Amino acid sequence: MQKTIALGFVLVSLLSGCATTGQTPIEFHTSNHLTFELGSGRFNTIDVQPFETQLWLGSAMVGSLMTMETSPDFDTAVDEVRQGFNEAQRSSGKVVQLDLGNSAYGFSVAVNGYTTAFIATSKHPTSWITISTQDDIFEEVLSSLSVSKTRE
Template identity: 60%
Template sequence: MRRSIILRIVLASLISGCASLNQQAIEFRISNGIAFEFNSGQFDTVDIQPSETQIWRSSELVGSVATMETNADFSTAVEEVRQGFREARKSSGDVTELDLGEGVYGFSATINGYTTAFIATSNHPSSWVTISTADDVFYQVLSTLAVH
């Protein structure tokens, strides 16, 4: 009996240890001080393009990150993202204002199985960020979001 219990504990330890290695969080850092994590088990390829970074799993796009320059019509990135929120609310998608803390403004929009966060910080008025992921991982990614 004792041997059976010890064997089960060892087996459970091995299985859970292997599982945690496959789900290691990878931190993505964006030039304007925003960082987030994506579990390594949710992607197998990072494709760095000139205007965005794409995150893939088994030939399926599961996420992307892009830094956008603030349009000359706006004095700050926060102002531009706020205007984007007002415009997005007029669409048929699910649009949610995000609570990201002082000096950070953002919202998310969900359309066709993907959710995109539009985020600007007052510390970086000349650019803002989009983080887009498949719906099933968006809130996990969002929960790790940090502004440095």
């Protein structure tokens, strides 16, 4: 009888969402001190390329991360991303300026089922990053995005 009651509590916990289901968020750290999380159920393979890290779920690429060096035409990465925002506003995609606080600047563009964020931080003026994901994943990334402290 006690085993049945205990099993009942476990089942109720699973059905009500109180128990963990193995969808642990994975924390990503980028070269310009950004961090974000993505649930482990959103991807099952990380493919590290020379200039890009790709996230795959089965045979579908669900996201990618790239670090871009700041062009010599700009004093800082933030200046370059601001210019990119001005140019993106003339595109056909949905362009949104991101609210990232005082130490970062970024925007996102949604086109053809993918949303790409272009983000620079004042702490790292020599490069900026792009985070591109399928539209249904982007909000999860954006909601956890923050500028981290420099690792010692």
